[in-house]
Amino acid sequence: MVLYRLTRSNPPSEQDFLSAWDLGRRPPAGLSGRDRIRQEEAYKALSMLRTLEAALRYARKYPKVGSFVSKVAIPAEVRVTNGGDHANVHGVEPRLALTWVLSTTPVSEGMK
Numbered sequence: 001m002v003l004y005r006l007t008r009s010n011p012p013s014e015q016d017f018l019s020a021w022d023l024g025r026r027p028p029a030g031l032s033g034r035d036r037i038r039q040e041e042a043y044k045a046l047s048m049l050r051t052l053e054a055a056l057r058y059a060r061k062y063p064k065v066g067s068f069v070s071k072v073a074i075p076a077e078v079r080v081t082n083g084g085d086h087a088n089v090h091g092v093e094p095r096l097a098l099t100w101v102l103s104t105t106p107v108s109e110g111m112k
Helices: 033-044 052-061 094-099
Strands: 002-007 046-049 068-073 086-089 101-106
Touching: 002 052, 046 052, 052 068, 094 101
Parallel strands: none
Antiparallel strands: 002 046, 002 068, 046 086, 068 101
């Protein structure tokens, strides 16, 4: 499976492959039970996009996230959840995710 990740550097660094949880973000307060567990799991996963077009749309909407888009080959044994344009990649350390990067290009090139 190929997914896309917005990055701030080219080549990407481990910092570019940190989860929201690793960056210190937490789910909104007030969640409990299964909702809390589900949200924590999502925050700990690596957020990616299913198509280049979706990555470029996201880059236009949130330009501070990254100026580059990395194409990433996700091994079949890795757990991926969510639907639509978004995907959560579970249980992956940044150093390992870097080894799966196939290419990285400036967002501006993809918008031409």
